[in-house]
Amino acid sequence: MPASHKNAVYVYRHSADQDAARPVHHPVIVVGAGPSGLTAGIDLAFRGVRGVVLDDNDTVSVGSRAICFSKRTLEIWQRLGCAAPMLEKGIEWRLGKVFFGKQRVFEFNLQPEPGHGMPAFINLQQYYVEEMLIERAMRLGVDLRWRNRVVGIREHDDCVWVDIDTPDGRYVLTADYVVAADGANSPVRDMLGLESAGQVFNDQFLIADVVVEAPFPTERWFWFDPPFHEGQSVLLHRQADNVFRIDFQLGADADGNAALEPASIAPRIRAMLGDKVAWSLDWASVYTFRCRMMERFVHDRVIFVGDAAHQVSPFGARGANGGVQSAENLTWKLARVLRGESPVALLESYDNERREAARENILNSTRATDFITPKSHVSRVFRDSVLRLAANEPFARALVNSGRLSTPCAYRHSPLSTPDADRFEGAARPGAVCPDAPVVRLGRREFLLDSLGKRFTVICSGGGLPEGLRDDADIDVLEVGVDFDDVEGLVSKRLDLVAGGAYLIRPDQYVCARWRVPTADDVVTAWRRACALS
Amino acid sequence: MTLNRQPNFDDADAFYAALIEAHRDFSDAESEAMNARLVLLLANHIGSHDVLFEALDTARTSVLEERT
Known part of the structure; x- marks a missing residue:
């Protein structure tokens, strides 16, 4: 505990x-x-x-x-x-640093796109x-x-x-x-x-949660092959209460129980944080994983x-x-x-x-795992080459994979989605999550996703609402300029929603259909499809 | 876009000589590391998913054919 x-x-x-x-x-x-x-x-x-x-x-x-x-x-x-x-x-971090051996090869700043209710992650x-x-x-x-x-x-x-x-x-x-x-x-x-x-991975990992009392940066540090843990990888990132997660790759042949001994953990952490940083071990665990x-x-x-x-x-x-x-x-x-x-x-x-x-x-x-733990000689050669190049070549940083940002799946084959009949720009296609954006509704600043209710919602603009839908028992309506104001124009931008158009959003905030000029029949047909009624 | 498999070098002989020269005095491990970097640099320059996959497939098939 x-x-x-x-x-x-x-x-x-x-x-x-x-x-x-x-x-x-x-x-x-x-x-x-x-x-x-x-x-x-x-x-x-x-x-x-x-x-x-x-x-x-x-x-x-x-x-x-x-x-x-x-x-x-x-x-x-x-x-x-x-x-x-x-x-x-929770903790929000922006700055990540990637090290290879003794070298800091690059750092990145995850500047979040403004105008979303929730951060990219905590x-x-x-x-x-x-x-x-x-x-x-x-x-x-x-x-x-x-x-x-x-x-x-x-x-x-x-x-x-x-x-x-x-x-x-x-x-x-x-x-x-x-x-x-x-x-x-x-x-x-x-x-x-x-x-x-599926696949069983043999690599063992040691998690050490460490409490660091001194000021320590809120950054994510990832080491490939660090001098204090040769041939392996180490990840450090911050959680709440000054607790830092340190993830040590141990390899397939390591003795997991021995690695859990405080006498074995302490020198690694000291080598990593330096002698000047005071810390105490909070919790440790060894794991392997499967996909x-x-x-x-x-x-x-x-x-x-x-x-x-x-x-x-x-x-x-x-x-x-x-x-x-x-x-x-x-x-x-x-x-x-x-x-x-x-x-x-x-x-x-x-x-x-x-x-x-x-x-x-x-x-x-699996792709991240294969980059972090190369499974063959040639895969290690390419991995190390990517990391060496990354220090001076921005293109190579795109290949460095210590875990990608977790994003929701946009369903390509969903039976609930109505395929586009019209051309749209942007990522809000049927099967994807409805993008968020700042709005003002009932005089209050909030976000578009806050405005969606428990049921299906039609988001429409400038006359895009077909007759009769206001009274539909199963579909809510959010009309730009009537039910909410698109105060920063980001609803229209992110949804590519212009006058006359409409989106149908599912109860889980996924887009299931969209039109440039919908009829009531279009909307009802798409709704029936998304409810498996047709 | 598809992989251009017609001659396309400005100067084929000069490129080949430079390729070999670039490996001069390298151990096998160093040559391997250089080749990896070269592949990565050129692959990024090409960029196109289709071209790269066609090149990978062509190169792999060529090696596999030697097995028989």
Whole structure:
């Protein structure tokens, strides 16, 4: 357990369900209260579905683990009303330095593009994130059940039976759907005889969280082959509470247990930070990783999210971020299906979209891993050449890959998207997240994404709203100049939205269709498609 | 754009001599490192995804053909 943080402990409470004569039924049971499961539970509550969240433990993440949360993830949590404390506690860094051997080869400054509600990312320990999500879940009345371990699962035609073990013994619940968010080693996956297949990496890594009291820059430092850890790589970046994450690559043959000994860690850190910096070791852990995913994420009434469904290497911050984004993709669809508003086929699009995202995340994190840990002689020669050139040749810096910024997948093959019939500039194509921009709505400065509600939204401009849509029960309308002001012109710029045009935005803030001059029929047809109604 | 496989050098003989000369006194490891840098410099200059992939494929196929 880290010294700098005392994990909250959540008390096991006996539920009335445990005394019921027959298994009590719930619409959704979420298994696992990590970032993905908690996001699913909160978003379901937000959409009016009161789910039960089961966790086999009674606390949050032990150790900092996932520490980098991306803009899209923060936008999701902002929508769910819990981003503010994270932004306050989290660390934003801009300056990164890359070292090779003894040389500092270059530095970069991630100047964020102005006019977005959320930063490109923050660094914050996973235990804080989970505590903040749990607080939000409790406020929304999510039924969180600690020390409730799933020990059996049986799929029937009309529901799922879940066997649960607790300190008071076993009980059974039934559910329309089970969301399995129970982590990389998902017991639910095992119980159903399913597997997650992919690549195993043999390289071991040592995480050391170190508390540095003296002023130390808020920068990300990445060393390839440093003099204090020859032949390997080291990453240093800052988290909340003056805790610095140091990631040491150990190689495939290292003795992981020996590397964890404080006597082995201390000289490395001293060599890195220098003799003048006072520090204390907060937490250390050795890990290896895999890049793998399930062949299907939807198994009738059991749906996998997060690491249970797709697992990546840590380089590029696509693990927890990908998990949260999967959870959000699923919840609005699940809520519609449970309310009978959409057929079960809508859930197939979760499988389609999030498997595409998982492939993209695995591709990105594998590329970073292969750059950081070259697997062959020639790959090391090219890697080292890139780093040598990078000192003086700006072009080579584009090839230096110590983990790319985690960005959300723009779904290319989504069955929910209506292909463009008109020409548009910019990145806001069907299947991509709606870009953010500053707006003024009801006299208040806010951001476009804050203005989107729980339902589908038409964003339109200058007469682009077809007759009758204002009164549609399932579609909100945001008309430029009527419902909000595009104060800096960035809505029109980023969406390439000019008078007469319109966008249809899904409940998860993804674009599903856009037109230069839409008819009501266009919008309704696209909406039906995005709801799997056609 | 496609890979230009027609003669395109200003002066082919001069280039070849300069290429060999550039490796003068290098160990195998140094030559390997230089070749890597040369590939990276030229690849960036070309830039085009299609041309680069065609070049990679052409070079790889040529080496594979020697196996038989």
